[in-house]
Amino acid sequence: MAIADSFNNACGTAFTVTQLKNRYKQIQVDFKIxxxxxxxxxxLWNDNTCMLEVDDDVWDVELAAIKAKVEKGKLDPExxxxxxxxxxxxxxxxxxx
Numbered sequence: 001m002a003i004a005d006s007f008n009n010a011c012g013t014a015f016t017v018t019q020l021k022n023r024y025k026q027i028q029v030d031f032k033i034x035x036x037x038x039x040x041x042x043x044l045w046n047d048n049t050c051m052l053e054v055d056d057d058v059w060d061v062e063l064a065a066i067k068a069k070v071e072k073g074k075l076d077p078e079x080x081x082x083x084x085x086x087x088x089x090x091x092x093x094x095x096x097x
Contacts, residue, residue, distance in 0.1 A: 029081045030090050037062065051089035059086055 004017045015023075037043045037052055044053045063086070066079045 026077075026081065029078055030085060033078060033082050033085060034090055049089055050091045052085065 042054055046053050
């Protein structure tokens with residue numbers, strides 16, 4: 001039985017292998033971003049909300065730094081994920097530790 005079939009049977013879903021691979025890559029990017037930011041001073045992790053807590057100006061500086069690494073006209077997946085993490089947190093964090 002394929003991994004996707006096993007996952008779908010266990011979770012009651014109908015994801016394709018490609019969808020599962022894409023989600024796995026996204027989770028890896030999210031995890032790396034959060035892990036790196038948690039090591040910085042002033043960045044705190046709130047276990048209740050599964051969100052990083054820091055002043056908006058600090059988030060703005062970090063997002064600008066990520067965006068500066070990107071070529072003009074093309075946003076890096078890390079930037080898009082960092083914005084998503086800023087807005088909605090990372091609920092899988094508890095399950096990955």
